[in-house]
Amino acid sequence: MVRPHTLPVFRRRWAVLALLAAAAGAASAQAKPAASPLSFQIGGLQFAPGGFLDFSTVFRSTAVGSGIGTNFAAIPYSNTVAGRLTELRESAQFSRLTLKVSGHRGGTDFFANVETDFLGNQPANVAVSSNSDTLRLRVYFLDIRHGAWEVLAGQDWSLLQPNRVGLSPMTADVYFSVNADTNFQVGLAVVRQPQFRLVYHASPRFAAGISVENGEPYIGGSAGAPQATLPGGAGGPFAGQVDNGSSNFSAPGFTPDVIAKAAYDSRADGNGLHLEVAALGSTFRAFNPATNLTDHATGGGLSLNGNVVVAPGLRLLASSFWGDGGGRYLFGMAPDLVIRNNGQVSPVRASGGIAGLEYQVNPGYLFYSYYGGVYIHPNFDLTGATPVGYGYPGSSGAINRSIQEFTVGVVHTFWKSANYGVLQLITQAAYLTRSPYGVAAGAPKNAHAGMGYVDLRYTLP
Numbered sequence: 001m002v003r004p005h006t007l008p009v010f011r012r013r014w015a016v017l018a019l020l021a022a023a024a025g026a027a028s029a030q031a032k033p034a035a036s037p038l039s040f041q042i043g044g045l046q047f048a049p050g051g052f053l054d055f056s057t058v059f060r061s062t063a064v065g066s067g068i069g070t071n072f073a074a075i076p077y078s079n080t081v082a083g084r085l086t087e088l089r090e091s092a093q094f095s096r097l098t099l100k101v102s103g104h105r106g107g108t109d110f111f112a113n114v115e116t117d118f119l120g121n122q123p124a125n126v127a128v129s130s131n132s133d134t135l136r137l138r139v140y141f142l143d144i145r146h147g148a149w150e151v152l153a154g155q156d157w158s159l160l161q162p163n164r165v166g167l168s169p170m171t172a173d174v175y176f177s178v179n180a181d182t183n184f185q186v187g188l189a190v191v192r193q194p195q196f197r198l199v200y201h202a203s204p205r206f207a208a209g210i211s212v213e214n215g216e217p218y219i220g221g222s223a224g225a226p227q228a229t230l231p232g233g234a235g236g237p238f239a240g241q242v243d244n245g246s247s248n249f250s251a252p253g254f255t256p257d258v259i260a261k262a263a264y265d266s267r268a269d270g271n272g273l274h275l276e277v278a279a280l281g282s283t284f285r286a287f288n289p290a291t292n293l294t295d296h297a298t299g300g301g302l303s304l305n306g307n308v309v310v311a312p313g314l315r316l317l318a319s320s321f322w323g324d325g326g327g328r329y330l331f332g333m334a335p336d337l338v339i340r341n342n343g344q345v346s347p348v349r350a351s352g353g354i355a356g357l358e359y360q361v362n363p364g365y366l367f368y369s370y371y372g373g374v375y376i377h378p379n380f381d382l383t384g385a386t387p388v389g390y391g392y393p394g395s396s397g398a399i400n401r402s403i404q405e406f407t408v409g410v411v412h413t414f415w416k417s418a419n420y421g422v423l424q425l426i427t428q429a430a431y432l433t434r435s436p437y438g439v440a441a442g443a444p445k446n447a448h449a450g451m452g453y454v455d456l457r458y459t460l461p
Helices: 004-031
Strands: 040-042 045-060 087-091 096-105 108-117 136-146 149-157 192-203 206-213 257-265 273-288 293-311 314-324 337-339 345-347 349-362 365-376 379-381 388-390 400-417 421-436 447-459
Touching (some): 273 345, 293 345, 337 388
Antiparallel strands (some): 040 045, 045 087, 045 447, 096 108, 108 136, 136 149, 149 192, 192 206, 206 257, 257 273, 273 293, 314 349, 337 345, 349 365, 365 400, 379 388, 400 421
């Protein structure tokens, strides 16, 4: 039996305990990120749909003819018809649909993630009456983490591509600029492809991983990039053995590319210094029916990347890649290899990089600027009746030596709500220049283009 004079003491003690419990609950709620208001649960799995609605308008001073994604490697010269025309294009193609399904079982966390947009293969009449843009696969993978170990299988951004933080496979943690251009920025190492990835998280600040990714014997030709010349040309014995940008899966695969990467973060939340180093290893082969022999070659590359917050809201970023046989990773703007007249496979040396800054002045305004470039070294053979390879004397103006881009832009956030999402206006202005190996008499030495984007985007919460 409680004595009457002790009741106020008990009440005070219970009030203190209740306040402590409420504070603990509030701290726990702050420690855990709030779930999306669109998410729902079925059984033990959490489903989180997402994405954004995007309306882009792009103006270019020359007619690149590639839609809202710029074919950097095919900017037309001023003495051509396309070089004397401007172009204006509106599109909702970059609108994105996403779904993340996550769960936990037996001490293991796992999730499946899928992203799609409408930049897929287009019908011939896509711009006539209905703009029936095709849904395409961006990323789709399963990620499993148990303790310090993480395994990923499926299609994702290449491990070679720079991260903003750690070695996270999520799109928000991968660096591909803030640009409105759906082909991002010249100089960036960017590929999305099938892979099997193993990552060890030694601590919240350090991670190292290795990825086995789909390899391709690429000789150029994708997204307006020029092709290396093969012995015998397009109808010769080597044409069916390489990927010319439109070969689909007809070029025989040999071995996957192997990528190793290590990353350090001074702060686990990504608001400090992030440094990483990555290495690429690839192999190529070609069978010569004239000698009945198969030639092999090995390629490799090195990537150094980083970003750092130097002042409140101000982030500096830099990325770089150098290698022999890794041109496909520079958005396909350089070939991986050439084949000499004797059937020898020779990797092409290429390099690329970006330096830039992103400045979040206040919650409503983000300013950004980048400079990026790609340089492709010549690799050719003049021993036969006709020259073969890339960048040989007398090459056409389509064979690029270097491509450069300078970009500035502003992202204005009209409003941002945990319950209703984000409404933004993204603007971008860029200047491009393309320098070839071959310049005909009286022809311009470079191709130039200016372009501007205005992009209205509503992102789901």
